[in-house]
Amino acid sequence: MNPAATRPELRDPAWLGRVFWLLAALVLLWPLTVATEFRPWVLLEPANLRISGRFIGSFFPPVLNGEFLAMVLRETWRTVAIATAGITLALVIAVPMALLSVRVLSISALPGRMARGPFWCRQVVRWTLMVLRSVPELVWALVFVRVVGLGPTAGVLAIALTYGGMLGKVYAEILESGETQPTETLLRNGSGRLQAFFYGLLPQNAAELSSYTVYRWECAIRSSVVLGFVGAGGLGQQLDVSMKMFNGGEVATMLLVFIALVALADRVSAGLRRGLG
Amino acid sequence: MKPDAANLPYRLPPKMFDARCRACWFAAGLLVLIGASFWSLDLQWMQFLSLDAARSMGRFIGEFFPPDLSAPFVKKVAIGAAETLAMSLLGTLLAAAAGLALALPASRLHDGARARARAPTRLLLNALRAIPELVWAALLLISAGLGPFAGTLALALHTTGVLGRLFAESIENAPPGPAFALRAQGVGPLRVFCYATLPQVLPQLMSYTLYRWENNIRAAAVLGVVGAGGLGALLSFHMGLFQMGKTATILAAMLLMVAFVDGLSYAARRWMTR
Numbered sequence: 004m005n006p007a008a009t010r011p012e013l014r015d016p017a018w019l020g021r022v023f024w025l026l027a028a029l030v031l032l033w034p035l036t037v038a039t040e041f042r043p044w045v046l047l048e049p050a051n052l053r054i055s056g057r058f059i060g061s062f063f064p065p066v067l068n069g070e071f072l073a074m075v076l077r078e079t080w081r082t083v084a085i086a087t088a089g090i091t092l093a094l095v096i097a098v099p100m101a102l103l104s105v106r107v108l109s110i111s112a113l114p115g116r117m118a119r120g121p122f123w124c125r126q127v128v129r130w131t132l133m134v135l136r137s138v139p140e141l142v143w144a145l146v147f148v149r150v151v152g153l154g155p156t157a158g159v160l161a162i163a164l165t166y167g168g169m170l171g172k173v174y175a176e177i178l179e180s181g182e183t184q185p186t187e188t189l190l191r192n193g194s195g196r197l198q199a200f201f202y203g204l205l206p207q208n209a210a211e212l213s214s215y216t217v218y219r220w221e222c223a224i225r226s227s228v229v230l231g232f233v234g235a236g237g238l239g240q241q242l243d244v245s246m247k248m249f250n251g252g253e254v255a256t257m258l259l260v261f262i263a264l265v266a267l268a269d270r271v272s273a274g275l276r277r278g279l280g
Numbered sequence: 281m282k283p284d285a286a287n288l289p290y291r292l293p294p295k296m297f298d299a300r301c302r303a304c305w306f307a308a309g310l311l312v313l314i315g316a317s318f319w320s321l322d323l324q325w326m327q328f329l330s331l332d333a334a335r336s337m338g339r340f341i342g343e344f345f346p347p348d349l350s351a352p353f354v355k356k357v358a359i360g361a362a363e364t365l366a367m368s369l370l371g372t373l374l375a376a377a378a379g380l381a382l383a384l385p386a387s388r389l390h391d392g393a394r395a396r397a398r399a400p401t402r403l404l405l406n407a408l409r410a411i412p413e414l415v416w417a418a419l420l421l422i423s424a425g426l427g428p429f430a431g432t433l434a435l436a437l438h439t440t441g442v443l444g445r446l447f448a449e450s451i452e453n454a455p456p457g458p459a460f461a462l463r464a465q466g467v468g469p470l471r472v473f474c475y476a477t478l479p480q481v482l483p484q485l486m487s488y489t490l491y492r493w494e495n496n497i498r499a500a501a502v503l504g505v506v507g508a509g510g511l512g513a514l515l516s517f518h519m520g521l522f523q524m525g526k527t528a529t530i531l532a533a534m535l536l537m538v539a540f541v542d543g544l545s546y547a548a549r550r551w552m553t554r
């Protein structure tokens with residue numbers, strides 16, 4: 004006799020369903036593993052194992068001589084600088100676009116429906132923002148590397164365009180989600196749109212806006228490392244070079260620096276956001 | 281103790297340019313950071329804004345037209361897009377499984393649990409999370425070879441870090457009642473988790489996983505740039521050969537896919553919150 008019959012606490016009333024869904028999921032997974040050439044045993048082939056073992060073995064000891072560390076430090080600063088400059092330019096794109104696309108600041112929408120001209124203006128601005136942010140920054144960087152050549156300019160422009168699109172959309176959403184009564188009252192009493200923005204909309208949403216900006220700055224630091232892989236300068240480019248030369252020690256140092264940089268940006272951004280409330 | 285005054289004394293706001301004013305220091309620091317960034321990067325604005333650059337930019341964009349829409353190439357792009365989707369789906373599923381497996385040691389399951397593995401597991405999750413997918417992919421190419429397999433593993437590794445941390449948070453925040461009731465009956469920790477904690481947090485875990493899948497589709501599209509399969513591999517290949525018509529088709533496919541996923545997730549979120 005099996006133990007489940009004598010010990011009811013071992014019985015699972017839903018086992019049939021569980022087993023069925025598990026099998027169904029496995030059957031559905033099969034085509035995926037074919038499409039992605041998912042063959043984990045490739046990792047364990049002796050030839051591959053030897054190469055990966057040698058590469059990982061060369062991680063120790065990490066390269067720590069002064070000259071290399073100074074270079075890593077300089078490149079780390081460049082990474083942060085690319086992110087900061089990119090976000091600054093993104094703001095230049097995002098703030099006017101957000102102001103143009105916010106519905107609350109429409110004077111013609113006050114009595115009821117928005118007039119046709121302003122409506123289409125807002126739609127066009129929104130679509131522009133959508134196109135800007137749906138091209139990944141890496142693709143922008145690939146394009147700009149072709150136009151302005153290798154170097155940080157391509158990275159800064161790529162971050163500026165993608166993050167400009169993202170920030171513009173989210174700014175507009177934040178501005179529209181708050182209380183609109185004060186802004187509307189100002190507009191109805193004859194203030195201009197900018198006045199209504201500065202005295203009605205901005206004070207309410209300033210904390211949320213700036214905290215989102217800080218969060219995006221943190222994201223930009225992460226992506227500026229990645230942009231280095233297509234030749235946009237900074238830590239990523241050095242990492243790519245060392246990886247191609249199989250120089251494990253340098254890779255290890257840069258990965259550690261990178262993890263530390265991300266953790267630091269995480270801390271700084273969390274602290275700033277807490278301060279901003 | 282002094283009794284409170286009937287009217288609280290009216291306090292003036294602090295002076296705007298107070299040396300101790302944190303906002304001023306913050307703004308000053310920010311300006312210095314921005315200034316130093318622009319100054320140290322030697323950006324080539326002249327080269328970018330000159331007439332010459334505008335002309336080369338125009339020529340570059342002009343080469344995109346007409347996009348290559350011949351049937352065999354469109355089929356190739358469609359296969360690439362399907363590969364990208366498969367990579368993101370499989371990577372996310374692997375990451376959800378691994379994330380759950382790592383979230384258990386990374387969370388304090390009940391008050392008074394020693395949870396010795398909590399700190400080291402969290403450190404591991406943070407390290408996995410800190411390295412972006414693309415860097416993982418470039419590292420994995422060495423042992424997994426060119427192709428979508430390396431990309432899938434890269435997505436899985438990065439997402440494991442993200443999901444593991446989120447899962448651990450939601451497991452720790454689950455209401456402790458049911459788990460306590462089972463534990464008081466002497467049920468073992470694994471079954472307590474499976475029958476008390478997991479059913480409570482499962483909806484949240486699902487929504488985190490879906491959210492990451494959405495992100496991973498976008499990430500998978502560009503992973504190929506370092507040689508890890510999908511649309512990105514096609515993109516870097518044809519862009520490298522300066523076949524701009526084909527590049528335009530691939531870019532359009534990427535945009536369509538991202539827009540489609542965006543629209544789908546927007547609709548799903550509206551449907552769920554309605």
